[in-house]
Amino acid sequence: MRIAIVNSSSFGRYFPEHIERLARLGEVQRVEVPASIGGADLARALQGFPILIVSVTPRFSPEFFAHKDETWLIARHGIGVDNIHLPSATACGVLVTRVPGPAERDAVAEATVALMLAVLRLIPQAVAAVREGQWAQRAAFVGHELRGKTVGLVGFGNIGSRVGEILARGFGARVLAYDPEVPPEAIRAAGAEPASLETLLEKADILSLHAALTERNYHLLSHEAFARMKPGVVLVNTARGELIDEDALIAALESGRVAGAALDVVEGEPIGPDHPLLRFPNVLVVPHIAAYTWETLRRMGEKMVADVERVLRGEVPEEVVNPEVIPHARALRLGERR
Numbered sequence: 001m002r003i004a005i006v007n008s009s010s011f012g013r014y015f016p017e018h019i020e021r022l023a024r025l026g027e028v029q030r031v032e033v034p035a036s037i038g039g040a041d042l043a044r045a046l047q048g049f050p051i052l053i054v055s056v057t058p059r060f061s062p063e064f065f066a067h068k069d070e071t072w073l074i075a076r077h078g079i080g081v082d083n084i085h086l087p088s089a090t091a092c093g094v095l096v097t098r099v100p101g102p103a104e105r106d107a108v109a110e111a112t113v114a115l116m117l118a119v120l121r122l123i124p125q126a127v128a129a130v131r132e133g134q135w136a137q138r139a140a141f142v143g144h145e146l147r148g149k150t151v152g153l154v155g156f157g158n159i160g161s162r163v164g165e166i167l168a169r170g171f172g173a174r175v176l177a178y179d180p181e182v183p184p185e186a187i188r189a190a191g192a193e194p195a196s197l198e199t200l201l202e203k204a205d206i207l208s209l210h211a212a213l214t215e216r217n218y219h220l221l222s223h224e225a226f227a228r229m230k231p232g233v234v235l236v237n238t239a240r241g242e243l244i245d246e247d248a249l250i251a252a253l254e255s256g257r258v259a260g261a262a263l264d265v266v267e268g269e270p271i272g273p274d275h276p277l278l279r280f281p282n283v284l285v286v287p288h289i290a291a292y293t294w295e296t297l298r299r300m301g302e303k304m305v306a307d308v309e310r311v312l313r314g315e316v317p318e319e320v321v322n323p324e325v326i327p328h329a330r331a332l333r334l335g336e337r338r
Contacts, residue, residue, distance in 0.1 A: 001026025003308060004049035007033060007057050008077045010297055011304060018301040025312055026051075035269075039063025046071075050331075051311070053077055053304050054084075056288070062088040072331035073097065073317070075307045077300060078291070079104055079158070080240065081321050082213040090322045093330040097307045100319050101158030103299040104291045109162035111290035112208055112238045113171075115262035116151075118284055119234050120144045120206075125281065146171040152204030153177045154197070154220070155239065156187055160210030164192040176200045179211075201228040206236065213240040221245060226252040232259040238290040241267035246277070253280050264290045 003022055005011055012019035022028045033045050035057035042064050046052060050072040054060070060074065065088035074084060076098040089096050118124060121143035129137050151167050153160045156179035167173040168191035175192035176199065184194040195203070207229065211217055221235075221244045235258055237244060246267055252258040260282040266275070269288060277283050291300070307317040311331045320326065 001051065001312065002049045003028045003051045003053065004031045004046055005029070006031050006046070006052055006054040007035070008053060008055040010292065011053060011055075011077050011301055014294065014297050015301050018305050021305045022308060025308060033058055039065075040067045043067035043069075051075070051308055053308075056080065056083060058083065060084045060089070065089060065092045065094070068092075070330060072329070073307065073311045075304050075317075076321075077304055080212060082240070086322045090325045093325060093328050095311065095317065095320055095325060095329050095331050096322050097303075097317050097319050098321055099300045099303050103303065104296055105158050105162050107293040107296040108159045108238055108290040109166060111264065112159070112163050112210075112236055113166055115236050115238070115264065115284065115286070116146065116206060116208065116234070119236070119260040119262045119282070120146065124284055146173050146206075148172065148174070149205040150174045150176060150203050151206045151208060152195070152200035153179075153192065153208050153210055154200065154243075155179055155210030155212070156182045156190070156192065157210065157212075159238070160208075161187075161190050161192075163208060163210065164190050168192060173206075176203060198228065201225055202230065204233060205230065206234045208236040209239040209243050211239055211243060213242050218242055219245040219248075221248065223248040223251065226257055229257060231257055233257065234259055235261040236263075237261075238264040241265040241269060250276055253277075253283065260284075262286075264288055 003026055019028060031045060033042060037058045039061040040063055042058055047069050050070050052074045054074055055077055060083060062085050071094045073095045079099055079101055081096060081098050084096055086096060122141040126141040151173045153164055156177040164175045164177060168175045176195040177187045177192040178195055178197045178200045187194040226248050262284040264286050265288055266285060277285060310317040314332055316326055
């Protein structure tokens with residue numbers, strides 16, 4: 001059995017016992033490919049690997065599935081599966097699993113609030129001033145409190161709802177939430193107020209993104225969306241970089257419409273030091289680390305290993321995101337694997 005770990009720098013790095021458990025099942029190999037690699041090239045790079053543990057990149061497109069040899073399992077080392085074309089996986093009998101939402105919930109929610117505070121309180125700039133011997137410049141770092149601010153959450157699912165709880169109950173913020181998939185009563189029960197996207201854009205002092213990426217919400221924050229926002233809004237994104245039209249964000253930063261931004265994700269990541277967003281001193285970009293806690297990475301790794309172990313026993317793993325494939329999943333056809 002050959003198992004490929006694709007573009008995941010964290011899996012097995014901090015908990016080598018996860019690699020050791022996989023190695024008892026077969027040959028384990030790390031495979032690094034460009035984030036933008038085409039489907040046919042990706043299929044060639046992964047020939048001979050029936051089991052894949054994958055990161056947020058690359059994209060497993062219909063072209064990938066059309067060219068790939070036998071694949072039993074694609075285990076997503078994370079929550080989002082927007083880089084995997086599920087209809088194609090299902091048509092090819094490939095089980096697709098992911099980490100259950102609660103595994104990352106607290107880590108990403110806490111990181112969201114930390115980024116929010118870092119921008120509001122000018123913490124990175126203040127730290128840099130001290131390192132440069134500019135303690136006397138402390139009067140330049142007068143920030144804002146979260147208490148009493150209106151925070152708009154785009155997406156109120158697993159992570160967004162936890163962010164709402166922390167902000168409303170811990171900081172005394174007013175929380176507005178837009179999520180057409182969540183009943184209004186569930187939003188209210190979590191201490192937030194249901195709102196339309198238009199109302200949220202117009203009322204929020206702070207806007208935080210927690211939506212899954214779909215074809216419908218690609219570049220959800222467009223030039224038009226930024227034009228509706230309150231002048232001086234603060235933007236936080238720990239969801240997907242593709243939710244924001246980068247050119248629109250840059251224009252809003254230049255005009256002052258956006259007073260500051262904290263981004264854990266950026267479209268086209270990883271980015272280099274010459275990225276246009278990095279020229280703004282009021283923009284904080286971190287390298288997609290919101291889920292990077294020891295606790296979360298242990299849970300995520302355990303889930304990936306358990307998925308592989310179950311599949312090789314002919315069992316259905318947990319958190320299959322395309323359950324309709326189960327009756328004809330290649331991995332579960334024990335007779336064909338002998």
